[in-house]
Amino acid sequence: MSEKLEWGKLATFVPNKRLPVYNWFYYKEGFARELVFRVAETFSLGEGSVVLDPFCGAGTTPLACREMGMNCFAFDVHPVSVFVSSVKTRDYDTGILRESAREILETRFRRISLPKDRLIRRTFKKETLEDIILFREEIAGIEDEKVREFLLLGLMNAAMKASYVFKDGAVLRFRKRHVPPLRQMFRRQVHRMIRDLEGFKTRECETRVGFGDARSLPLPDCSVDAVITSPPYLNKIEYTRVYEIEQRLFLGFMKGIPPVRSYIGSLDRKGTGRKEIEDALGRDADSLPEGAVPYFADMKRAIEEMHRVCRSGGRVALVVGNGCFPDRVVESDILLSRIAENAGFTVKNIIVLNKRWCTRHRVEKVGIARESLLLWKKEE
Ligand SMILES: C[S@@+](CC[C@H](N)C(=O)[O-])C[C@H]1O[C@@H](n2cnc3c(N)ncnc32)[C@H](O)[C@@H]1O
The missing domain is CATH 3.40.50.150 (Vaccinia Virus protein VP39)
Structure with a gap:
């Protein structure tokens, strides 16, 4: 030793x-x-x-x-x-990712029925959760699996950053606070991920x-x-x-x-x-x-x-x-x-x-x- x-x-x-x-x-x-x-x-x-x-x-x-x-x-x-x-x-084609991200981010707001799940409701402000579900449904309609899952990870990240939850070791803690609009967080997140790919050498x-x-x-x-x-x-x-x-x-x-x-x-x-x-x-x-x-x-x-x-x-x-x-x-x-x-x-x-x-x-x-x-x- x-x-x-x-x-x-x-x-x-x-x-x-x-x-x-x-x-x-x-x-x-x-x-x-x-x-x-x-x-x-x-x-x-x-x-x-x-x-x-x-x-x-x-x-x-x-x-x-x-x-x-x-x-x-x-x-x-x-x-x-x-x-x-x-x-x-x-491996990704960043041109295709940019184009798909643009289309998804143009999705217009519409009323969405929210999940009943209490844990989920407690985690997000109502408007944030509506946006998450809206984008999630739009992303689910993308045919190309790689593009769909890339955008879903971007959304998952943005959602957790715009949530009331923080991870304290093995415990989830909830704290109500001001959160920026989900759409803005999602845009930033996805663009950052695409820029990362452009500079990442494999x-x-x-x-x-x-x-x-x-x-x-x-x-x-x-x-x-x-x-x-x-x-x-x-x-x-x-x-x-x-x-x-x-x-x-x-x-x-x-x-x-x-x-x-x-x-x-x-x-x-x-x-x-x-x-x-x-x-x-x-x-x-x-x-x-x-x-x-x-x-x-x-x-x-x-x-x-x-x-x-x-x-x-x-x-x-x-x-x-x-x-x-x-x-x-x-x-x-x-x-x-x-x-x-x-x-x-x-x-x-x-x-x-x-x-x-x-x-x-x-x-x-x-x-x-x-x-x-x-x-x-x-x-x-
Ligand atoms: C300490 S983490 C690994 C972290 C990893 N080295 C990294 O840098 O991200 C241990 C992982 O083992 C996974 N795990 C637990 N039981 C497993 C099993 N029977 N077979 C495969 N993975 C398992 C857990 O889901 C967890 O993701």
Whole structure:
């Protein structure tokens, strides 16, 4: 185990907030473009390499791969992630986008019946919601899927900026405030996105983004050179709640897949998987809180899948944080690395990027939780 706290920011989305295309959707759980570049260098990847991200979130890995000319398969179970990652990683004709945006923005206001959904009603001022629904319906009529989804992402972004909601960690908070007209926000957003595309350089490569479960990937054995990813952290965020508004209002047509059971409040599905975890962790499994077992059982399957699809000599870079519990810190970085060894990887390094106090009732210190970059290799 080594420490590189100066890389700490790279485990966060913060550096992406100023980067064109990367910042088309604010995704707090994401990591930085620069992390993918540094890992690619460490693994000596280059044009033509094949990379996998089985937990792609907002698409940082496939987008960085496009900049470097590397082929990438990226999967996620959440509709918002699949949608955002797909829109960010396509080739567009900006002339066609400009023309379609102009037509949509010329839509005249007409009275619209509003959704009954209480969460949605609470999120927007009435006039804003009317405009959102109006544009959403116009966009739905566009035949070209790429243009339609590009404009829908622009609208989704503009809508959230013109909403009363803000995301406070895993919680949605509501605050009534003055909001600018939606039409103006939407115009600005779409034009900014088109300008981004005009200055964004990608190289020839293949990118495939889609729905997929990291525990059983639709890929053949030995088909990738490297995995660059970050799974859900134990007991950290309930993704479904944080992006519920975007999903309900804009992506009702997409259906998700049950996620890794990382969140303690949502663990009561299926068997817990204690037997599988005992096989991989031996005595260490005894000290795991009961609520953490399904997470490690799911992650064991995901790690075995990474091993199956990596070619021999293939490498894995995985960013993960330890789990905070009221009475202890669960060392996910070490436990996942043990599971990886059990699956046939060699653990090359555990690089600690961040250290934070875990607290009980927000004040009592329980212990230090690390956020680490795990580097593994499938031996030749
Ligand atoms: C920490 S985020 C990944 C962030 C990403 N590295 C980025 O920069 O945007 C973890 C992602 O894993 C996804 N996920 C959870 N369970 C999954 C599963 N079984 N298969 C695939 N993805 C899953 C979540 O929906 C979430 O988008």
